[in-house]
Amino acid sequence: MASSSSSGLTFKLHPLVIVNISDHYTRVKSQMNPPPLTSTSTTVNGVEPLQQAPRVYGCVIGVQRGRTVEIFNSFELLYDPSTHSLDRPFLEKKQELYKKVFPHFYILGWYSTGSDAQESDMHIHKALMDINESPLYVLLNPTINPAQKDLPVTIYESELHVIDGIPQLIFVRSSYTIETVEAERISVDHVAHLKPSDGGSAATQLAAHLTGIHSAIKMLNSRIRVLHHYLVGMQKGDVPCENSLLRQVSSLLRRLPAIESEKFQDDFLMEYNDTLLITYLAMFTNCSSTMNELVDKFNTAYDRHSRRGGRTAFI
């Protein structure tokens, strides 16, 4: 059921959608399994209370510009287990509400939780086809697997394939990238790493900023190492030679240096100088403020008005 998609659309997913789906799932799960009233009740019997893993459903909204589909937000939907379909009037109501606040967003598809796409999902998928001719299906796998390195979110599209002579719609997996705006990135960072939210001294701010960049560079480094390791293996002959990969790596390397024009250098230096100028200004302000304080303290300590030409013992 899951081969790679050939529709040529690029998908961009915002982290808000992922957090939304996760929250929906956690909420429903915790309402179904109320926390024990006393802390000892879970261990008394030695048996874990039955943790049901509910499936939650919802709709994803966003914008489609040409071949790029960007998923910005999502909201919950009701699932009717008797008809195996989503509650239609509810969906329309919600869509109306969301249209008022986010007028640019359209319904792009639906989401659900689970480990793999199932046959019954195709039913729901087809029902949404009258809103959007080619809806998306976003699947989140809520089981926490510490060994997992990849994000357990998959995006499926539907394609018409001929199987056993019958044209059928099946789900095909598509790749996606995570897209974000600056504000989203900062708040995700904030929540993920729980950085100190108050001002702190300049040193801690600097440390926090540089730590962020350092982690990003560390990731870049580890990825490059993986590539390097692979290439060395290929050179030695441990790994079979794969020309397409070699071409990709070569094109990647040829992109360095990123920018080399004269104009870039000029602009860069101008920006550099601007920042130095601001630092200079700030230093000036700091200096004049300190001088001012010094003068005032001097005047207070050596008060000339009270005695002529003398100093007072200021207490």
Add this chain to the structure above:
Amino acid sequence: MDSAIAQKTWELENNILTVETPDPSSDSIFYYDETAQAKFQQEKPWANDPHYFKRVKISALALLKMVVHARSGGTIEVMGLMQGKTDGDAIIVMDAFALPVEGTETRVNAQADAYEYMVDYSQTNKQAGRLENVVGWYHSHPGYGCWLSGIDVSTQMLNQQFQEPFLAVVIDPTRTVSAGKVEIGAFRTYPEGHKPVDDPISEYQTIPLNKIEDFGVHCKQYYALDITYFKSSLDCHLLDLLWNKYWVNTLSSSPLLGNGDYVAGQISDLAEKLEQAENQLAHSRISPLGPSRKKEESQLAKITRDSAKITVEQVHGLMSQVIKDILFNSVRQSNRSPNEQSGPEPMVEA
């Protein structure tokens, strides 16, 4: 080993509380206990103590939604409502949603326009499994800090009379992006005529000149609450994994480019404040030493602090640019003769 010691020292200095990685059993905060909430509503412990609520816990989802909504408004103020529950002296915000109202200067009671929306939304939410009630409102102050204006104070006082428990949250999306950390404040107003017993020192923030009067007149009528954040175990897991795809965005963000306008605005505002301070200084040179001198001095000190803040942010932005330049552009250096300079000189830390 040194790095471990350095990290511990830093954590100690900044009172970092190591948040235990939440395990599935501690997701109990997500459980909505209808009867307990109703009982709390009956008791109204806040009626006697205006300073009753001291803390706010915001969920990851609510924060993300509020910041994204605030940022999407650009320079226009936006507002929305927050849903959640109470827990002793803490208000817990589980979710937030946007309201289709545009902020204007004369908006006094925006909820009147949006009541229908709110009722519709709450109903559909309850059906979909979101059981919490509305527990506050949030709005954005793009570029001018997290505080309550005169209109906000009167709106919040009204809310606190009729819709208790209610919380006001202010977000500044422009400063969030510029400073690289979330600018958010949670407030509750005191009832009319109540004088706070002690004056808690709130964190200093710079207020632009055209708003400073509005700020000063009302700043004693409300108090700020501590904000902490929480997330579920699944959120934790997903956010960790998200970092695997996310680091690209961290590296590619260019704060200098994005914040140019805002910084220019801040500097011109600072220049005006400096002129004001200068005029005051000229007037008070003849007058005897007194409290007026002290007040003017602290203004100059404030200006200094503001300028330091702007500079630090700029320097951070420049550092990112320099690092990126070295990483991605220094390949060309190997082609030139080794006598040439190798890029901009390292900056001296201010």
